[in-house]
Amino acid sequence: MRKLYIFSKFQTSLLLRSFKSTIVGFLLPVVMFFIFSNMLAELEVPETGKTIVDYLVPAFIPIIIINAVIVIYGQYYMLYKEQGNLLKYKLLGLNTFSISFGIFLATLIFQIIATLFLIIFAVVTKGVTVPYGNLLSVIFMMLLINLYQFAIVIFMASLINKSTTYQSVSLIIFYIQIFLGGLTFPPEMFPVFIKEIVYIVNPIIYGLVAMRGIWADGQSILNYSQEVMILSFVSIGLIAIGMFISKKREKLQYQ
Numbered sequence: 001m002r003k004l005y006i007f008s009k010f011q012t013s014l015l016l017r018s019f020k021s022t023i024v025g026f027l028l029p030v031v032m033f034f035i036f037s038n039m040l041a042e043l044e045v046p047e048t049g050k051t052i053v054d055y056l057v058p059a060f061i062p063i064i065i066i067n068a069v070i071v072i073y074g075q076y077y078m079l080y081k082e083q084g085n086l087l088k089y090k091l092l093g094l095n096t097f098s099i100s101f102g103i104f105l106a107t108l109i110f111q112i113i114a115t116l117f118l119i120i121f122a123v124v125t126k127g128v129t130v131p132y133g134n135l136l137s138v139i140f141m142m143l144l145i146n147l148y149q150f151a152i153v154i155f156m157a158s159l160i161n162k163s164t165t166y167q168s169v170s171l172i173i174f175y176i177q178i179f180l181g182g183l184t185f186p187p188e189m190f191p192v193f194i195k196e197i198v199y200i201v202n203p204i205i206y207g208l209v210a211m212r213g214i215w216a217d218g219q220s221i222l223n224y225s226q227e228v229m230i231l232s233f234v235s236i237g238l239i240a241i242g243m244f245i246s247k248k249r250e251k252l253q254y255q
Contacts, residue, residue, distance in 0.1 A: 028067070029060045029118045032184065037126050045188060050216065052186050054129075057122050058138075058215035059183045062145050062207055064114045066177050068107040069149035070170050074156065076103050078163040104150065111142075137214045137221040145207045148231050151238035158245035177204045203234045 033056055043052040077100060122128040131138065152173065160166045178184050180194075181204040187195055198205050210224035221228070 026114050026117050029064050029114060030121045032063070033057070033060055033118060033122055034125070036184070037122075040186070043186070043188070045186075052188070053126055054216045055186065055212045057119060057128055058211035059186065059208055060118055061115055061142065062181075062204060062211065063178050063183050064111055064118065065142065065145050066149055066174055066183075066204070068111045068114070069104075069146060070152060070174050070177075072110065073104055073107040073150075074153040074170050075163060075167055077153065078157060078160070078166040081157070082161070082163045108146070111146075115142075131215050131218060134214050134218060134220075138211070140221055141207060141211050141214060144228060144231050144235075145204070145211075148203065148207065148235045151235040151242070154242035155238040155245075156242075158242040158249070177202065181205050182208050203231055206230050 037053045037056055040052045044050070045052060045055060080103075119128075119130060123130065156166060156169060156173075160169065180198055181202045182190070182198070183204070187198070187205065187208070190198065206227035210221070210227040213219040213224060214221060
């Protein structure tokens with residue numbers, strides 16, 4: 001446990017010391033909120049009596065998570081894997097899970113700080129209401145979205161060997177999720193046929209639906225059991241497939 005704590009502390013310091021990724025990670029959701037809250041201020045969400053501004057924070061929190069897990073965590077993990085650092089840390093007494101979890105904890109701290117920046121900015125500039133009575137449900141959904149993004153990384157890492165390749169693919173997946181998942185341009189702006197496709201091929205939209213309902217509409221997490229089940233099953237499936245492929249590839253390497 002102590003080794004995991006020391007490693008995650010080191011990884012957090014390493015992450016926050018990376019000026020470019022830290023500033024972009026902290027400022028991107030804030031800048032996006034500023035742009036979209038002004039650009040879409042008059043767009044009303046049907047049957048709610050609210051404008052889209054009330055739904056921006058629960059849409060941008062998943063963007064923070066996707067950036068932290070898919071881009072930052074995944075890239076660090078692939079670099080460690082490619083450079084042989086996973087083996088080096090194993091010789092120091094850390095197993096693969098501890099190394100992976102230590103990197104993930106660092107990105108989780110990054111997420112918390114970036115989310116607080118976003119919420120404070122939204123409250124100060126637009127008077128966005130924070131659902132204090134529903135915070136446990138919000139945290140649950142954040143963790144579930146983290147699990148889904150983690151599952152994507154596990155699946156991608158099982159297919160990709162080079163960090164440069166992973167970086168390119170991860171950015172594509174990042175943009176697909178945020179632009180075609182309703183996280184930037186809200187689903188209300190999508191044509192019907194695109195929306196139907198998105199619900200089939202881009203599961204992050206189920207996380208968005210639940211986050212919006214919990215954050216802005218005061219709904220219970222129990223009202224979104226279908227969305228929770230879909231994200232859970234997809235995550236478990238991707239992790240299982242990724243682990244299966246990784247084990248198969250390891251066996252082939254040693255034959």
